[in-house]
Amino acid sequence: MSRSGNDRQKLHSGKKRKASSARWLARQLNDPYVIQAKADGYRSRSAYKLRELDEKFGLLKSANAVIDLGIAPGGWSQIVAEVRPQARIVGIDLLDVDPLPGVTIFKMDFMDDAAPDALMEALGQEPDLILSDMAANTVGHKQTDHLRTMGLVETAVDFAIKTLAPGGDFVAKVFAGGTDTALLNLLKQNFRAVKHAKPPASRKDSSEWYVIAQGFKGREKV
Numbered sequence: 001m002s003r004s005g006n007d008r009q010k011l012h013s014g015k016k017r018k019a020s021s022a023r024w025l026a027r028q029l030n031d032p033y034v035i036q037a038k039a040d041g042y043r044s045r046s047a048y049k050l051r052e053l054d055e056k057f058g059l060l061k062s063a064n065a066v067i068d069l070g071i072a073p074g075g076w077s078q079i080v081a082e083v084r085p086q087a088r089i090v091g092i093d094l095l096d097v098d099p100l101p102g103v104t105i106f107k108m109d110f111m112d113d114a115a116p117d118a119l120m121e122a123l124g125q126e127p128d129l130i131l132s133d134m135a136a137n138t139v140g141h142k143q144t145d146h147l148r149t150m151g152l153v154e155t156a157v158d159f160a161i162k163t164l165a166p167g168g169d170f171v172a173k174v175f176a177g178g179t180d181t182a183l184l185n186l187l188k189q190n191f192r193a194v195k196h197a198k199p200p201a202s203r204k205d206s207s208e209w210y211v212i213a214q215g216f217k218g219r220e221k222v
Helices: 019-030 032-040 047-057 076-085 115-123 142-163 181-190
Strands: 065-069 088-093 101-107 129-132 169-175 191-197 208-216
Touching: 032 047, 047 076, 047 169, 047 191, 047 208, 065 076, 065 115, 065 142, 076 088, 076 129, 088 115, 101 115, 115 142, 129 142, 129 191, 142 169, 142 181, 142 208, 181 191
Parallel strands: 065 088, 065 129, 088 101, 129 169
Antiparallel strands: 169 208, 191 208
């Protein structure tokens, strides 16, 4: 996906456009992953993050029932459907998401008490893979942004432990510094392997990382 400097698109600046917006748009226009995503028909550059994580960890090789938390705009579910066309896929997001073939999508807050039951009812079985690309809306204060996103991760981990099929996998976006100690210990107690990774498709200047927990040990039977 390399491009020469001569190919870079120039952005004509308007007086009313904020400098930060102009920088973001210029980066989008010249981002090789954004350009490739358009060429490949993916809804976002983030599709390549899942593809790269899958290549490294084999997340999709036996995925038959998948829940996509924070599905918008749908790039991760596109990859799942492409690699595992027979899989059942259910996603959820606060944002509007255009329909995806073979994917059930809920427009609702995952933090809503009704969300877990809605997802499980739609999936119709225990998931063997739960993906979370959720991140809280940033306020510009790094510590606050980190804590808000980690609150989402904690809720996603709790959901995974309560619903995953034995042997299932869990992936969630975290930020620089990775998963906090208590949450990391909880994952290690419930999964056979827990690692952190930053896929090449993540921008170098981004603080995002992903925690990959594989081989869910299962819940104790009462």
